[in-house]
Amino acid sequence: MTSMTLEDVTVDFPIYNAKSRSLKNQVMSLATGGTIGSNAEGHVVIRGLESINLSLNDGDRLGLIGHNGSGKTTLLRVMSGVYYPSGGRISINGKCTSLINISLGIDAEATGRENIGIRGALLGFTKREMAEKQAEIEEFSELGNFLDMPVRTYSTGMQLRLAFSISTVIQPEILIMDEWLAAGDEGFQHKANERLHDLVNKTKILIIASHSKELLVKNCTRIVWLEHGKIKMDGNAETVASAYFGR
Amino acid sequence: MSMTIANSQKVTAWEDVTAAAGNFRLAALLGWQDVAQRYRRSSVGAFWLTINMGVLIGALGLIFGTIFRSPMSEFLPFICVGLIMWGYYSQLINEGCLSFISNTETMLQLPLPFFTYILRTWWRNSIILFHNIVIFPIVLLLFGKFMGLNALLVIPAFFLVSLNLLWMMVILSVVCTRYRDLTQIIQNIMQVGMYVTPIMWQPHQLPANKSILILDFNPFYHLISVIRDPLLGGTGTLLNWGVVVVMAFVGWTIALLFLNRFRSRVTYWL
Numbered sequence: 142m143t144s145m146t147l148e149d150v151t152v153d154f155p156i157y158n159a160k161s162r163s164l165k166n167q168v169m170s171l172a173t174g175g176t177i178g179s180n181a182e183g184h185v186v187i188r189g190l191e192s193i194n195l196s197l198n199d200g201d202r203l204g205l206i207g208h209n210g211s212g213k214t215t216l217l218r219v220m221s222g223v224y225y226p227s228g229g230r231i232s233i234n235g236k237c238t239s240l241i242n243i244s245l246g247i248d249a250e251a252t253g254r255e256n257i258g259i260r261g262a263l264l265g266f267t268k269r270e271m272a273e274k275q276a277e278i279e280e281f282s283e284l285g286n287f288l289d290m291p292v293r294t295y296s297t298g299m300q301l302r303l304a305f306s307i308s309t310v311i312q313p314e315i316l317i318m319d320e321w322l323a324a325g326d327e328g329f330q331h332k333a334n335e336r337l338h339d340l341v342n343k344t345k346i347l348i349i350a351s352h353s354k355e356l357l358v359k360n361c362t363r364i365v366w367l368e369h370g371k372i373k374m375d376g377n378a379e380t381v382a383s384a385y386f387g388r
Numbered sequence: 389m390s391m392t393i394a395n396s397q398k399v400t401a402w403e404d405v406t407a408a409a410g411n412f413r414l415a416a417l418l419g420w421q422d423v424a425q426r427y428r429r430s431s432v433g434a435f436w437l438t439i440n441m442g443v444l445i446g447a448l449g450l451i452f453g454t455i456f457r458s459p460m461s462e463f464l465p466f467i468c469v470g471l472i473m474w475g476y477y478s479q480l481i482n483e484g485c486l487s488f489i490s491n492t493e494t495m496l497q498l499p500l501p502f503f504t505y506i507l508r509t510w511w512r513n514s515i516i517l518f519h520n521i522v523i524f525p526i527v528l529l530l531f532g533k534f535m536g537l538n539a540l541l542v543i544p545a546f547f548l549v550s551l552n553l554l555w556m557m558v559i560l561s562v563v564c565t566r567y568r569d570l571t572q573i574i575q576n577i578m579q580v581g582m583y584v585t586p587i588m589w590q591p592h593q594l595p596a597n598k599s600i601l602i603l604d605f606n607p608f609y610h611l612i613s614v615i616r617d618p619l620l621g622g623t624g625t626l627l628n629w630g631v632v633v634v635m636a637f638v639g640w641t642i643a644l645l646f647l648n649r650f651r652s653r654v655t656y657w658l
Binding site: 154155157218221222223224225227239241242245246248250251255258259262263268291 | 398399413414417418421424425428429493494495496497498499500566651652653655656657
């Protein structure tokens with residue numbers, strides 16, 4: 142049974158190079174970002190998330206909305222296991238994969254094929270699994286002979302194609318995305334979308350942060366609206382989206 | 389990019405280290421990739437480092453050998469192993485400080501075991517060490533010398549030495565991520581360390597009453613000796629081996645406790 146539970150999750154970022162809080166920072170924080178405070182040792186602390194309670198189960202499609210700095214990425218990082226919450230508890234049951242930056246780990250000097258190997262290893266594939274996937278990735282990317290060329294010779298679109306092709310061979314139970322992945326020209330985009338839909342449909346729990354109403358309403362059953370690191374609204378996708386985007 | 393988390397309670401240091409060591413393939417691949425980068429658009433590649441090292445050994449060997457009036461056939465092999473190993477140790481320590489910082493992007497996206505990044509640094513530098521070590525047989529041949537059977541002792545010695553450097557790197561990578569200035573201080577210490585440790589001068593050149601203080605309290609003297617002595621036909625003293633073994637145990641215990649305490653904070657410091 143795939144599930145994810147967050148109980149009272151709080152995340153505080155210590156900022157060691159900001160010695161004092163200026164008034165300007167405090168005023169600014171009302172418009173963007175979390176709450177700036179200070180901890181017991183007098184360090185400046187930014188509260189990225191405060192008392193987040195969430196429970197996700199098989200079949201849940203969760204959308205995250207909120208303005209810049211509302212804590213979406215921080216929450217995604219907590220959910221992917223990168224940040225251990227400074228307060229509260231999180232428990233994750235299931236194989237969890239985050240597609241936040243698909244170009245991570247791409248080495249521009251290495252060839253496309255070598256990059257498939259590196260990225261595959263980062264994704265956690267064994268050598269044998271990788272050998273099986275290699276042909277599939279190469280074919281999907283449609284890069285042909287360019288696979289033997291260093292990635293720096295690729296156009297931006299080609300690099301995205303490569304990154305996309307490698308990143309989407311995964312079959313996670315919990316999929317975490319920051320915005321819908323876009324890749325390449327129109328022809329490829331169509332194919333890529335199909336594949337991504339396929340992937341999204343197969344995963345048991347989807348968590349996606351986005352600024353697009355259309356995308357969220359189409360893919361999600363539930364939306365959480367974050368503001369200043371707190372949940373402002375949590376409910377049915379249509380309802381929350383309408384409230385946030387103001388129709 | 390992915391990781392199976394049964395229940396994301398705090399990952400213990402022990403789980404982290406064993407998971408990273410169990411998936412050594414990843415660390416080795418990343419480390420190898422770092423070295424491979426030197427070979428791209430350069431036919432000599434990482435051997436440039438070896439060439440630089442060779443020139444350094446030749447120049448320093450001639451100068452200091454002459455100053456100390458040591459026979460070259462004895463002094464050059466000595467300084468050769470010393471400089472190569474010191475280069476390896478100091479690179480490991482210096483780059484160990486940056487193991488997490490230089491992998492910030494990956495660490496903020498993938499919940500990989502942190503020790504993977506330490507192993508990556510270690511493997512990258514070990515590959516470079518294997519490049520550099522080719523200088524040693526060349527120097528020996530120059531004087532018509534050969535390695536004895538004692539040289540086989542470098543195998544356990546390398547294992548022990550690596551264990552020791554790895555625990556130092558674990559602690560340094562955590563502390564240096566939190567206190568960024570520390571990297572500069574460590575670099576400074578390692579620079580001075582090269583002159584304090586018998587690399588360019590031989591232990592027997594010290595006055596006997598000073599040698600305990602300068603040699604025996606210097607961990608790097610022992611770390612160098614267990615490698616250098618066997619390669620030069622000796623064995624290293626019992627004290628050398630004892631210190632290296634005990635230090636590996638004590639050091640790893642401290643490092644694990646330390647990593648356990650601060651592991652969950654590291655990503656916040658990046």
